[in-house]
Amino acid sequence: MKVFFDHQTFSIQKFGGISRYNVELISGVNKGINDTAYLPILLSDNVYLNKLNQYNVNLLPKNNFYKKAQIVYKINKLYSVAHLVKKGFDLFHPTYYDPYFLPYLKGKPFVLTIHDMIHERFVEQFPELDNKNSAIEKKQVLAEKADRIITVSNSTKLDVVNMLGVKPEKVHVIYSAGSFNPVWTTTKGRFVEEPYLLFVGRRERYKNFEGLLNAIRHILEKYKIKLVCAGGGEFTAQENKIIDSFRLSQLVNQISINDKLLSILYNQAIAFIFPSLYEGFGIPVLEAFASDCPCIVSNQSSLPEVGGDAVVYINPFSRESIVDAVEKIICSSQLRQDLIEKGRVQLAKFSWDKTVKETVDLYRTLL
Known part of the structure; x- marks a missing residue:
């Protein structure tokens, strides 16, 4: 079986959960004896592509130039189309929601992964998507035409079924996983001298x-x-x-990170706090588990599926709920240790090997 992954997320993202997910799938499929996954791409500065060292990707210069993003996207799109025309694949797996490939499939099946329904759930916060060529409209088109849809949580599946009008039997839940190596947390000294709570990633809109x-x-x-x-x-x-x-200017700091530093920050924090109003999955929770970090997590959307009984839940709309949870964590070293131990158990339920196996099994149902 030969699976074609396209350029989209690698033309858009330097790093991020969606491109990491696709790299893990490609790498995992290629570990199989009878299966091959390939990613035709010419230009990208995505940091995870190093894992796919069988590809000769010409990394972009670090400096920006006029219309760099648009030029990169167009070049990679044309390269993907050239490979689509050759038809040297059994199944197509787009890495985002541009439907450019539909005229070229000629009967070949395709599987679509929908990671979240954030734009649809919070459409009033994304006015730039209020047009017929937006990611929302493109996602709707692909959801209707896909042979199978993967969602990374039951919560996202329910949203896809209810908001896109897709039949439930077409949608298959296959959980993502984390990519952190626990060895990264072994370091001497503290990176931040003062005790701290940790907030990770983007901060706008629904991140609360x-x-x-x-x-x-x-x-x-x-x-x-x-x-x-x-x-x-x-x-x-x-x-x-x-x-x-x-x-709070003396008490709130921002730090640029790589994976190793982030793992250290998790490990040395009093707790990781994730007050998001919506998540399609919640990889930072697994990263915290892998780094022996207690977690305070929103009780919304998919997060209870990821956190299980290994986190302290908060109602992100309630100030009192957040205050109560944070004070409990700060004041009880026993609670923090209990959460660390439960986190290790919960983490073991998620692995990329499992994700890849379930995805490959789904592919085979279409061939």
Whole structure:
């Protein structure tokens, strides 16, 4: 069986959960004896492609140039089309929602992974998608035409069925997994001297960063702890304005990260806090488990599927719920240790080997 993965997410993302997911699938399929996965691509600065060292990808220069993103996308798209025309594959797996490939399949099956329904659930927060050529419209087209759909949680499956009108039997839940190596956490000394809570990744919109700040600002002052924000880019002017208005400029920091540093930050934190209003899966929870970090996690969408009984849940819409959970974690070393041990058990339920096997089994039903 030969599976064709296309360029899309690798033309768009330098790093991120979707491109990591696809790299893990490609790598895992290629470990099989009778199966091959390939990714025709010419230009990308995606950091995970190093794992696919059988590919000769010309990495882009670090400096930006005029219309760089558009040029890269068009070149890779043409290269994908050239390989589609050759028809040297058994099954197609697009890595995002551009339906450009549909005229070229000529009867070949394709499987679509829908990682979340964030745009549809929070459409009022994404006004740029209010047109017929948006990701929402493209996703709808592909969901209707796909031979099978994979979702990474039962929560996302329910959203796909209810919001896209897809028959439930067409949608298969195959959980993602984490990619952290626990060895990374073994380091001497502390990266951040003060005790801290850890917030990871993007902070805008549904991530509920402002709601978190409003809830815990007095806790940070009371217990003399920091909130460290790992990744997600530097604070925007608006975020700095909010932080200053809460008088937290000395207690809230942003740090640029790589995977190894992030694992250390998880490991040395009092707890990881994830107050998101919606997630398609929740890989940061598994990253925290792998790094022996206690977790305070939103009770919304897919997160209870990932967290199981190994986290303290919060209602992200309730300031009181957030305050209560954070104080419990801060004040009880026994609770933190219990959560670490439960996290190790919960983590074992998710693996890329399992994800790849279930995905390959689904592919075979179409051939």
